[in-house]
Amino acid sequence: MAENIIKAENIVFSKTELLSDRVMHYCPGCGHGTTHRLLAEVIEELGIQEETIGVAPVGCSVLAYYYFNVDMTQAAHGRAPAVATGIKRVMPEKYVFTYQGDGDLAAIGTAETIHACNRGENFLIVFINNGIYGMTGGQMAPTTLPGMKSSTSPRGRDIVSMGNPLKISELVATLPGMCYVTRQSVHTPVNARKAKRALKKAFEYQKLKKGTCLVEIVSNCSSGWKMTPVQANKWMEENMFPFYPLGDIKVPE
Amino acid sequence: MKEIRLMKGNEAVAEAAIRAGADAFFGYPITPQSEFIEYLMAENPEERTGMVVLQAESEIAAINMVYGAAGCGKRAMTTSSGPGISLKMEGISYMAGAELPCLIVNVVRGGPGLGTIQPSQSDYFQAVKGGGHGDYKMIVLAPATVQESVDFVKKGFDLAFKYRTPVMILLDGIIGQMMEKVELFEQMPRIKEPPEWATIGKKQGKPPVVVTSLQLQAEEHEKVNLRLQAKYREIEKNEVMCEAIHCEDAEYLFAAFGSAARITRKAMEMAREKGIKVGLVRPISLFPFPYQVINQLAGQVKGILTVEMNAGQMVEDIRLGACGKTRVEHFGRFGGMVPSPDEILAAFEQKIIGG
Numbered sequence: 001m002a003e004n005i006i007k008a009e010n011i012v013f014s015k016t017e018l019l020s021d022r023v024m025h026y027c028p029g030c031g032h033g034t035t036h037r038l039l040a041e042v043i044e045e046l047g048i049q050e051e052t053i054g055v056a057p058v059g060c061s062v063l064a065y066y067y068f069n070v071d072m073t074q075a076a077h078g079r080a081p082a083v084a085t086g087i088k089r090v091m092p093e094k095y096v097f098t099y100q101g102d103g104d105l106a107a108i109g110t111a112e113t114i115h116a117c118n119r120g121e122n123f124l125i126v127f128i129n130n131g132i133y134g135m136t137g138g139q140m141a142p143t144t145l146p147g148m149k150s151s152t153s154p155r156g157r158d159i160v161s162m163g164n165p166l167k168i169s170e171l172v173a174t175l176p177g178m179c180y181v182t183r184q185s186v187h188t189p190v191n192a193r194k195a196k197r198a199l200k201k202a203f204e205y206q207k208l209k210k211g212t213c214l215v216e217i218v219s220n221c222s223s224g225w226k227m228t229p230v231q232a233n234k235w236m237e238e239n240m241f242p243f244y245p246l247g248d249i250k251v252p253e
Numbered sequence: 254m255k256e257i258r259l260m261k262g263n264e265a266v267a268e269a270a271i272r273a274g275a276d277a278f279f280g281y282p283i284t285p286q287s288e289f290i291e292y293l294m295a296e297n298p299e300e301r302t303g304m305v306v307l308q309a310e311s312e313i314a315a316i317n318m319v320y321g322a323a324g325c326g327k328r329a330m331t332t333s334s335g336p337g338i339s340l341k342m343e344g345i346s347y348m349a350g351a352e353l354p355c356l357i358v359n360v361v362r363g364g365p366g367l368g369t370i371q372p373s374q375s376d377y378f379q380a381v382k383g384g385g386h387g388d389y390k391m392i393v394l395a396p397a398t399v400q401e402s403v404d405f406v407k408k409g410f411d412l413a414f415k416y417r418t419p420v421m422i423l424l425d426g427i428i429g430q431m432m433e434k435v436e437l438f439e440q441m442p443r444i445k446e447p448p449e450w451a452t453i454g455k456k457q458g459k460p461p462v463v464v465t466s467l468q469l470q471a472e473e474h475e476k477v478n479l480r481l482q483a484k485y486r487e488i489e490k491n492e493v494m495c496e497a498i499h500c501e502d503a504e505y506l507f508a509a510f511g512s513a514a515r516i517t518r519k520a521m522e523m524a525r526e527k528g529i530k531v532g533l534v535r536p537i538s539l540f541p542f543p544y545q546v547i548n549q550l551a552g553q554v555k556g557i558l559t560v561e562m563n564a565g566q567m568v569e570d571i572r573l574g575a576c577g578k579t580r581v582e583h584f585g586r587f588g589g590m591v592p593s594p595d596e597i598l599a600a601f602e603q604k605i606i607g608g
């Protein structure tokens with residue numbers, strides 16, 4: 001009888017066609033799935049599917065091209081902003097985004113990130129910050145909090161010997177090439193809606209060629225943090241948000 | 254239109270890039286090839302043909318910008334010298350794996366390390382035997398004149414797109430820096446029609462295009478590698494380039510590539526004046542290597558002297574080609590030193606005639 005209730009007026013949710021039907025490989029509770037969906041919905045709502053090229057990183061989202069129904073390139077570790085620069089420079093009328101984790105963007109790819117932002121390359125960087133290297137099994141990231149345990153900081157991150165976490169969004173916000181820098185999260189419906197608005201704004205700014213946009217998503221990593229998804233979200237609110245406060249960091253005039 | 258000019262090697266190759274209809278150049282300064290990007294910036298090809306020129310923050314960024322542009326089906330290129338090419342090796346491996354075409358020019362200087370800014374041929378192994386990670390090959394062309402360097406820009410792009418693979422022009426500091434008469438080919442149009450495999454935005458009713466070198470299933474990844482290897486065999490079958498000078502009656506043979514071949518040619522002429530029947534074989538494509546030509550000639554001569562501006566790299570391939578049919582010796586000056594014809598002749602008389 002199921003088919004009887006599938007009437008237009010009864011449908012309260014349908015998956016955007018911008019996401020493929022492939023089963024995602026992300027861990028239960030991970031923020032990648034939600035962020036993928038928001039990004040896909042924004043591309044669909046703006047009607048720019050056929051004009052968008054994405055760049056996948058190395059990290060948990062290395063296979064992002066399995067899920068987005070847009071043309072995509074997989075970049076070497078940390079090089080996504082350089083690859084996106086190459087794409088955008090030869091096709092300046094297309095919409096280009098990179099999707100990168102903290103290790104990719106804020107450690108091995110720091111130079112590519114800062115210089116792309118400094119040139120004000122007209123693309124969007126979606127930056128997932130979960131304070132850990134997820135795919136390789138939970139090693140310390142440039143964003144790992146002081147005292148936070150990981151497989152390469154088993155007694156907690158000691159800032160004297162291991163350095164301080166890098167607030168890359170605040171850092172790039174100081175560059176004149178940056179158009180829009182904001183920090184969001186996707187762990188509650190309210191936050192997800194805000195994050196979606198931010199992603200949409202970033203594409204709109206890209207159309208106007210106003211410079212680089214960076215949307216940071218502070219996210220969880222229940223596997224890497226060795227917590228249940230619920231615990232991870234709570235830990236994120238209590239520990240990550242005070243260090244990485246949510247909200248706009250730079251907005252265009 | 255065709256045009257004859259007196260030009261420095263680096264500048265002539267840069268001009269050839271514009272004329273070959275290149276879409277994009279991404280580079281980073283390093284001696285002895287900095288004139289390349291300087292020439293392009295001065296020429297403003299964005300205005301001439303629409304070609305994009307950008308100075309990247311690093312060699313790594315430059316090759317990855319090439320990767321991005323090449324993925325869009327564009328004719329993209331970069332140039333550098335030894336230390337910078339080492340940094341580009343990651344990107345070159347990714348491009349070989351993702352089957353993207355591009356042109357890379359290496360104006361070789363002496364290594365290892367920061368080495369010297371003087372000319373060298375010590376990047377032969379890096380160019381021909383891999384350099385980056387994984388089982389891949391790069392088409393490597395080794396011109397001996399500014400004219401050949403110019404012509405190989407066009408040929409290099411054609412080969413890169415024919416086989417969807419990176420192509421390297423292996424120059425050295427001599428050719429990059431010296432001025433020679435050069436005939437420039439006519440301006441070619443930039444290609445507007447993107448290939449099927451390019452990421453230019455998803456086409457309606459078709460699946461998205463993905464550029465990647467990743468394949469997590471070993472069974473599938475072996476298939477990718479088999480496809481690459483089949484391509485390399487095809488390249489070996491079709492694209493060997495080699496010059497043989499005075500080899501018909503040769504009792505001895507010189508083997509040299511690039512600048513070293515020009516100097517060795519003089520040594521060969523000096524030997525001939527002394528009545529020694531010696532020829533010169535000059536591999537032009539270093540991958541694919543002209544093993545068959547070497548093998549044939551090896552059966553005819555009493556000895557081969559390989560002359561290189563390195564400590565002995567191509568000599569290994571000459572020996573593979575000769576396959577024990579004749580004695581193969583090496584003479585080299587390196588670390589930025591260039592051999593003179595006299596030195597080469599003396600080495601030939603000592604190692605081959607007297608040996």
